[in-house]
Amino acid sequence: MVSKxxxxxxxxxxxxxxxxxxxxxxxxxxxxxxxxxxxxxGAAVLLYVIEPGDFQHWLGVEQIMREEASAAAAAxxxxxxxxxxxxxxxxxxxxxxxxxxxxxxxxxxxxxQDIAILVLAAGNAKEGPGPLVASIxxxxxxxxxxxxxxxMSISDEDIESFT
Numbered sequence: 001m002v003s004k005x006x007x008x009x010x011x012x013x014x015x016x017x018x019x020x021x022x023x024x025x026x027x028x029x030x031x032x033x034x035x036x037x038x039x040x041x042g043a044a045v046l047l048y049v050i051e052p053g054d055f056q057h058w059l060g061v062e063q064i065m066r067e068e069a070s071a072a073a074a075a076x077x078x079x080x081x082x083x084x085x086x087x088x089x090x091x092x093x094x095x096x097x098x099x100x101x102x103x104x105x106x107x108x109x110x111x112x113q114d115i116a117i118l119v120l121a122a123g124n125a126k127e128g129p130g131p132l133v134a135s136i137x138x139x140x141x142x143x144x145x146x147x148x149x150x151x152m153s154i155s156d157e158d159i160e161s162f163t
Contacts, residue, residue, distance in 0.1 A: 014042040014116040015093070017108070019049070019101065020080050025121035025152040028159075030080055032150045033119040034088040035163040044092040045115060046080055047108060048073040049101040070096070087156070109144055118147045121154075 018033035020026055030046060037044040050069045077094045084092045097104040109115050150159070 012114050014040060015045050015112065015114045016042060016117050016119055017045045017047060017105070017115045018119045019105070020046050020076050021048070021101075022076075023123065025123045027080075027083075028121035028150055028152055028154055029119045030084065031087070031156060032121070032148070032154070032159050032163065033117075034084045034090060034092065035159050036117075036119070036148075038088050038090050039163045042116075043114070044084060044088075044090060045095060045108075045112070046077055046084075046092045047095045047097065047105065048077050049104045050096065050098040051101065052099060069098075106144070116145055118143070118145055119150065120147060121150045121152050124152045 014037075016033035016037045018026075018030045020030065030044075033046075034044045036042070050073055073096045077096065081092050081094055084090060095108060097108065099107075105118065109118070
C-alpha cells in the first residue's frame with residue numbers, strides 16, 4: 001500500500017513522473033509531464049530504469065556492462081532534461097534505478113510521496129500500446145496513483161493546449 005501523498009501539503013509540490021526509455025512514445029510522455037508540471041507549479045521527475053541484463057559474466061565483464069548501462073542512462077536523461085529545459089523552461093529531477101521497470105516505478109512512488117501522477121504514452125503499433133502501458137494497465141493491475149496515458153500521435157501544440 002502506498003503512503004499518503006504529500007504533494008498538496010505546505011512545502012511540497014505535486015510531481016509528474018515520466019519514464020525515459022528507448023521507445024518513441026517516451027518523448028510524448030515527458031513533454032506532457034513537463035508542461036503539466038510547469039502549468040500547475042509542480043515538478044517533473046524523469047526516471048530511467050536499467051533493466052537487469054545478463055550480468056552473470058566474469059567480474060570484469062559485469063563491471064564494464066554496468067558502467068556502460070549507467071553511462072547510457074545518464075546520457076538519455078541528460079538529453080531529455082536538455083529538451084525539457086529548452087522547450088518548457090523547467091529543471092526536471094533525474095532518477096536512475098536498476099531493476100524491473102514496473103517494480104522500480106512502484107518503489108520510487110512509495111519513496112517520494114510528492115509524486116502524484118504517472119504519465120505514460122501509448123504507442124500506436126498494432127501489437128498494442130507498449131510494454132510499460134500494458135504492464136501498468138494490465139489485467140487486475142491496481143496502481144497507487146493516477147496514471148495519465150497520452151497518445152503517441154499528440155503534438156506539442158495539443159499538449160500545450162491540454163496542460
